[in-house]
Amino acid sequence: MKLQARDAEAFVRKPRPDIRAVLLFGSDAGLIRERAKAVAASVVEDLSDPFRVTTLTGAQLQDDPARLADEAAAIALTGGRRVVMISGAGDRLAKLFQGFLDDPLGDALVVVEAGELAARSSLRGAFEDCSVAAAIGCYADDARALQTLIETMVAEAGKRILPEAVAWLTDNLGTDRMVTRGEIAKLLLYKGEDATPISLDDCEAVVGDSSTMFLDDAAFAAFGGDFNALTDALTRCENAGESPVAILRVAQKHGQKLHLAAAQTETGGRVDPTRLGVHWTRKAGFERQMRQWSSTRLMRALEILTDAELTAKSTGMPAAAACGDALLRIARAARVAR
Structure with a gap:
């Protein structure tokens, strides 16, 4: 079923008992994550419980489609209903979810996080057309x-x-x-x-x-593939009088942190974003971006930002245009990686 915006908050706090799956999508990554946790917490109070909560990614389901049904049908050793939380979903998984929703196994609640999905999205359609599933749009607060x-x-x-x-x-x-x-x-x-x-x-x-917050917003939005948030952050930076070069340098620092995290992860290490100087309020968003970007792709993103700074300083191209073009290219790359 398709849930209206006015009903979303009440639903995520107490979804109907017969609901088997919830899709959260839109441009506000923070709101998606917040609502995903709220829906999951309506079934399992402690979301760190490994016996009752399983976390998967869209990429894992693509590699092993049977994992969805297996996890949904699994029985918790400690008793109680289970939750399966899936991040990074997209239309490429629409057929998998369609098949699952036609005949859901077990009784687990499946909570799916996606990015922006078009009105004709096949993944949205699978959830909106099912009576025991819900699709909830999550967009920036007005x-x-x-x-x-x-x-x-x-x-x-x-x-x-x-x-x-x-x-x-x-x-x-x-x-x-x-x-x-x-x-x-x-x-x-x-x-x-x-x-x-x-x-x-x-x-x-x-x-x-603080214009610093706006600079950080621009960097996070670009590397997160959030076009709406990026446009808003760039507008705020402009209104605050920040230079395009300052915006690019903050984006470079953010990219460098992601690159360091990716390099550590790819060699089997564990990364705590707060140790890299990431504010705790942005930790979840940074971790999502760590899953989106490889070290190789991040090197290319950093090259784009460096080239944009040189362009802004040494050519006749307006600095704001060079900055905006670079961040949009990175945002597009991030969207492709979802």
């Missing part, structure tokens, strides 16, 4: 949704916030749900036991009208 999120998080923390603070946060927070939650959580931690309402000064002291 101003009203962002305001609601801010007010809800503040209220749940037992605090109050002034209207001008809400307005400022709405204007200055990014569009990725995960990043937004991280910034609000940081603000609440800063406020601590202070019972006075959260003020505009509090917001500026913690979140700040």
Whole structure:
């Protein structure tokens, strides 16, 4: 079934008991991940439980299609319903899911994360046409949704916030749900036991009208293949007066971190993104990008960024055009790798 945006939040907190599979797709990777965890947590409270939670990738299912039915039908040794979480899905897996949904084995809840899918996507169609499955679009928060999120998080923390603070946060927070939650959580931690309402000064002291955040947003969006978020981040950078060269250099640093992580992973090592200087609010997004990019492809991406910086500095081509073209090329490459 196709779930309307207004029903999504209630559904992910408490899906119908007969639902066997949920597809989460769209441009907001943070919101996709947040809702995937919420749906899974409705069945298994501890998502780190290896007996009741299995994590797979779309690539693994392509290599071994039977794995989907096997995991869905498996019985947990400790009892209870299981969850199968799948990331990086796309239309190439549509026939596999169509077959599974026609006659789902076992009773596990299958939670599938995808990127942006067109209205005629065969994967979307498989979920939307099935009565025991749901397809949920996850897109960047508009101003009203962002305001609601801010007010809800503040209220749940037992605090109050002034209207001008809400307005400022709405204007200055990014569009990725995960990043937004991280910034609000940081603000609440800063406020601590202070019972006075959260003020505009509090917001500026913690979140700040930080163009650095916009630079990071642009890098993450490019390497994550998120065109909408990239356009938004570049617009914010421009409005903040950041130079195209500064944007390219932050993207280069992000690419270098990914390259180091990829090199370690490919030699059998384990990578903790926070040790590479990745902020904890972006850890999940960075790990998704680690799965998307190989060290070889990252070297090519870094070459594109270096060439763009040289072009911006030494030719008659507008720097903004060189920067935008380079980041779009990387975003397209990231989309292909999903």
